Amino acid sequence: MRARRAAESVPDPELPQLTLADLGVLRGVEVAPDGTVTASLTPTYSGCPAMAEMRADLAARLHAAGFAEVRIRTVLDPPWSTDLITPDGRRKLAEAGIAPPGPAPRRTPGPVPLELSPVRRAVPCPRCGSADTEETSRFSATACKALRRCRACREPFEHVKEI
Structure with a gap:
């Protein structure tokens, strides 16, 4: 079409x-x-x-x-989730030096539970693949991305946060 x-x-x-x-x-x-x-x-x-x-x-x-x-x-229902990013989209993010998101937190019907501390997962460096990375800022150029740094290759990179 x-x-x-x-x-x-x-x-x-x-x-x-x-x-x-x-x-x-x-x-x-x-x-x-x-x-x-x-x-x-x-x-x-x-x-x-x-x-x-x-x-x-x-x-x-x-x-x-x-x-x-x-x-x-x-369209607001169902809400968007980073799980909707296609495999090709995830590949394109990584090729651009942006770490794609991991699996989104599971949603359940009813009220959204309040989480006082963020859930952390290893975010591999899109340049060298090392899992030894750290978050340097919760927000980057856009609200949906965080700024990270790889301890192995020392390169900074953005990470699309899981939603």
Whole structure:
């Protein structure tokens, strides 16, 4: 489907090495009998500042592909999780020197439990593969990434946090 291919090619504004499809935020693309395209996006987190750019870029790409009437729908349920990043997206992150996330914490129905201390896991260095890394800042260029440093090769790198 031409509309789906066009939508799947849109790069993420904050992680341009990934497409919206790689990131798992593109939830669907439908073409109505009258030719109207409806694409569904899910934000990575509530208040994600990149959503406006994602919506605009997606609409522009679909218009450029020849679709006159385009609607972008925001889908909040089910919520986005880093588990939705595709294997190809994880590979692209690592190739760009960004550590991909590990498995997301399991969600259960009902209230979200409060965790007072972060759960730590070994985050391997995307450059040398060493698990001997440390977090130097909980936040990096974007809220969804942390800044880390490898103790083996001494290189700094970003890590996409598990959500």
